[in-house]
Amino acid sequence: MGFAGFKFWVCFGALFVIYWAALNFQSRIKYRNLALLIGSYLFYASWDWRFLGIIFTSSVLDFLVGLQLEREREQLKRKLLLASSIVLNLGFLALFKYHNFFIDATESMLGLFAPVSFSRLNWVLPVGISFYTFQTISYTVDVYRGIVKPERDPVTFLAYVSFFPQLLAGPIEKAKTLIPQFHRIHRFELDVMKGALLRILWGAFKKVVIADRLAIFVNHAYAQPEELTTLTAMTAIVFFVFQLYCDFSGYCDMAIGMARLLGFELSENFKRPLLAGNIRSVYQRWHITIHKWFKDYVYFSLPIHKNNLQRGLKVLLVFALAGLWHGSGMNFLLWGLLNGLLIFLLDPVIDAAQRSASIILGTVSRGIGHLAVYLSLVFFRAETLQEAGVVFRSFLKWNYSDLAAIPEHFAQFGLHINEMIVAVFFVLMVLLVECIQEYAPEASVRFFRGMGLWRWSAAMALSFCIILFGFYDNREGQGAVADKLMQREFLYEQF
Amino acid sequence: MNDFIRFCVEVCIGACSICILVIALNHSGWFTYTERNHANGQFLYFWSNPNFEQAQVLFCGNSQVYVLNDSILEKVLEEPVFSLSCSSCDLEDLLNPLRSRIKKNQPKIIVLETHSLYKRIREKGVVKTRLPTTWANFFDVRSEWDQIKYLARDVIRNRSQIEVGPGWLAEAILRPQMQWKNGFRKSRFKPITGVELETYKNDWVPFPDSPIEQEVLIALQAFLMECNRQEIEVILYESPWFHAQCSPQKMRYRGIEQVAFESQVPFINMNKDNSLVENPLYFEATFENNQHLTELGANAVSQALSKAILLKSQIAQQRSELP
Numbered sequence: 001m002g003f004a005g006f007k008f009w010v011c012f013g014a015l016f017v018i019y020w021a022a023l024n025f026q027s028r029i030k031y032r033n034l035a036l037l038i039g040s041y042l043f044y045a046s047w048d049w050r051f052l053g054i055i056f057t058s059s060v061l062d063f064l065v066g067l068q069l070e071r072e073r074e075q076l077k078r079k080l081l082l083a084s085s086i087v088l089n090l091g092f093l094a095l096f097k098y099h100n101f102f103i104d105a106t107e108s109m110l111g112l113f114a115p116v117s118f119s120r121l122n123w124v125l126p127v128g129i130s131f132y133t134f135q136t137i138s139y140t141v142d143v144y145r146g147i148v149k150p151e152r153d154p155v156t157f158l159a160y161v162s163f164f165p166q167l168l169a170g171p172i173e174k175a176k177t178l179i180p181q182f183h184r185i186h187r188f189e190l191d192v193m194k195g196a197l198l199r200i201l202w203g204a205f206k207k208v209v210i211a212d213r214l215a216i217f218v219n220h221a222y223a224q225p226e227e228l229t230t231l232t233a234m235t236a237i238v239f240f241v242f243q244l245y246c247d248f249s250g251y252c253d254m255a256i257g258m259a260r261l262l263g264f265e266l267s268e269n270f271k272r273p274l275l276a277g278n279i280r281s282v283y284q285r286w287h288i289t290i291h292k293w294f295k296d297y298v299y300f301s302l303p304i305h306k307n308n309l310q311r312g313l314k315v316l317l318v319f320a321l322a323g324l325w326h327g328s329g330m331n332f333l334l335w336g337l338l339n340g341l342l343i344f345l346l347d348p349v350i351d352a353a354q355r356s357a358s359i360i361l362g363t364v365s366r367g368i369g370h371l372a373v374y375l376s377l378v379f380f381r382a383e384t385l386q387e388a389g390v391v392f393r394s395f396l397k398w399n400y401s402d403l404a405a406i407p408e409h410f411a412q413f414g415l416h417i418n419e420m421i422v423a424v425f426f427v428l429m430v431l432l433v434e435c436i437q438e439y440a441p442e443a444s445v446r447f448f449r450g451m452g453l454w455r456w457s458a459a460m461a462l463s464f465c466i467i468l469f470g471f472y473d474n475r476e477g478q479g480a481v482a483d484k485l486m487q488r489e490f491l492y493e494q495f
Numbered sequence: 496m497n498d499f500i501r502f503c504v505e506v507c508i509g510a511c512s513i514c515i516l517v518i519a520l521n522h523s524g525w526f527t528y529t530e531r532n533h534a535n536g537q538f539l540y541f542w543s544n545p546n547f548e549q550a551q552v553l554f555c556g557n558s559q560v561y562v563l564n565d566s567i568l569e570k571v572l573e574e575p576v577f578s579l580s581c582s583s584c585d586l587e588d589l590l591n592p593l594r595s596r597i598k599k600n601q602p603k604i605i606v607l608e609t610h611s612l613y614k615r616i617r618e619k620g621v622v623k624t625r626l627p628t629t630w631a632n633f634f635d636v637r638s639e640w641d642q643i644k645y646l647a648r649d650v651i652r653n654r655s656q657i658e659v660g661p662g663w664l665a666e667a668i669l670r671p672q673m674q675w676k677n678g679f680r681k682s683r684f685k686p687i688t689g690v691e692l693e694t695y696k697n698d699w700v701p702f703p704d705s706p707i708e709q710e711v712l713i714a715l716q717a718f719l720m721e722c723n724r725q726e727i728e729v730i731l732y733e734s735p736w737f738h739a740q741c742s743p744q745k746m747r748y749r750g751i752e753q754v755a756f757e758s759q760v761p762f763i764n765m766n767k768d769n770s771l772v773e774n775p776l777y778f779e780a781t782f783e784n785n786q787h788l789t790e791l792g793a794n795a796v797s798q799a800l801s802k803a804i805l806l807k808s809q810i811a812q813q814r815s816e817l818p
Contacts, residue, residue, distance in 0.1 A: 017503070190501060409690075460509070
């Protein structure tokens, strides 16, 4: 039961009404948090009830470690407590997410001496495990560092770890920002609620209308990469950038909007990354909370660098880990390393070009930076390094008749050329909105504070777009072919 | 608390507005206009059209018919023509308006396309937008989306048509009378090209051969006798399909040919014309067991059909007898 499901919204509607009508009062704050915990656990169990055991064990462990850290004065024991929490949390992650990756790596290494083969584990990856594991680790580290006081109420702590709007794919919230919100009652502010609703619609629009539509083309392209030509490969790469962006930022918009409807404020996870000036800035604006997590808990934990080379190595290490966080494959590792290298090598050139007086030079260098990031996403999307190689090799398969054959190509998997033209139109619309937010912020302030008719019209327009242009199951006729290529879940749920 | 109630009320008003608008648009035919499957509404519109009364050659049938090129038909036949046809309609849909038209003003020729010789399943009490009427009905659906589909079934089902055929939506909104001056409209179907041709070669499941229901043949024969009594010429014709689209239609043609023979009416089977059925550009690229003519195909068929009508009918003969 994901955010894109009808059942979810019926349940959320019921919770919303009960929450504000009966639970959000000072005298009932414990019951409110208990209701949020039960709701979150039910939501999580709707995937597989067995996943509850993992999240519950991980949460209880960190809750106890937190309390113990406060009591313990001896530094060595505190370090041991922290290490045991981190090892156990990462142990869960390693067991469920990286087991086959480690087996592959061990086999490759031992294979240098003699051929060996180990059996693989075919365990299902619990949804959202990477997110809540990092959230609980941040809690114990912060308690250890004395940044936050340990939470004494187990219900509040469990609700913090499993808070359903951000359970599946973030934003990864630090204890100091989220836990205090569980301790106070929230005010129902009409304008904030309306803004939250609009944000949910905007997120759903990005997911259902744009990302799901582009996903059909991208999924088809990566399912048969050997059939790609220069044009289709380039289209698949560009489409994937927008699919990923609209899918994940759409999810975050919905998560933030939903939390806002319950009175909670979550951190922003995206800040118009497609308009970033250089590669470093792309990652300061894209999946902000995970990059901040790596910065706070990995980069700053490493020894202070004395020269640029050491700094570069630190950046590379952080990006390699960030790559591996996304998935257990050499392709993710390479994707992370590549981006680290790009920041280290290409960013100084881009920065220098942008400092120059030439607008053309600045724009071109910015374009090159974005292009490099987009190309690196081939490793992110491909299942293996070999598959990524096939996609890159298809750049050499230029054929002049490709352009004329585009409609035919779309028809192959049940899409009509107009459906893609509509996708491009909506992508441009998203970019236009982001440009306004970036370069004319006063206009967006006016939109949210000005006449309500504009917001009402926007909500209606978004709702209609979701109904009329959203991609749903059970397409009929030629469109039925596309059903098999649909991306029903959010992309980041699988991490 | 007041703000909370106000918010809930505003959300409910918004949701209701959306539902009402979607259902209203749905009922006004924005989303199903392309299918023209509301035969009664379509034929009512024809009745208000003066060209319908004046037409001397009536082309009747379903979606195979209205894509024909009326300019070519009129040029060759030298008679005003009208298409009494709409998507998916069957013989039963056609007979009532045809009889009313004959009663009011007798046409010279009725040209009946034989893909309409079937009996459409008429679900009792089913309206275009089905609202669940009982709790059991409400919960007894495959998925939660089905409940939404009950509210705006056609919107969801045909949503891609909004994009695939934007012209159709514009037509549905604007209802251009000119285009419908005599019931025909230009085909918007895309021809079969490389990829679809491959599908035909590899894993195409051909349209099966099945006999026409006896009930339909009896109704047809009765109508042909009525026309014969009133000295109205009737010509049966079968619109062509791409040669690989269906398996040999032996049982189907046997029934039609028998009725045509017994009633002494010509049957023009255009599927026997190789120049028509072998050209993939004449036919719609379809993944379904249904196929329509493209604009190019419609022109070629209109030309061939009008010439065949001239040959088989008495129009040319009557004209040569004129002083």
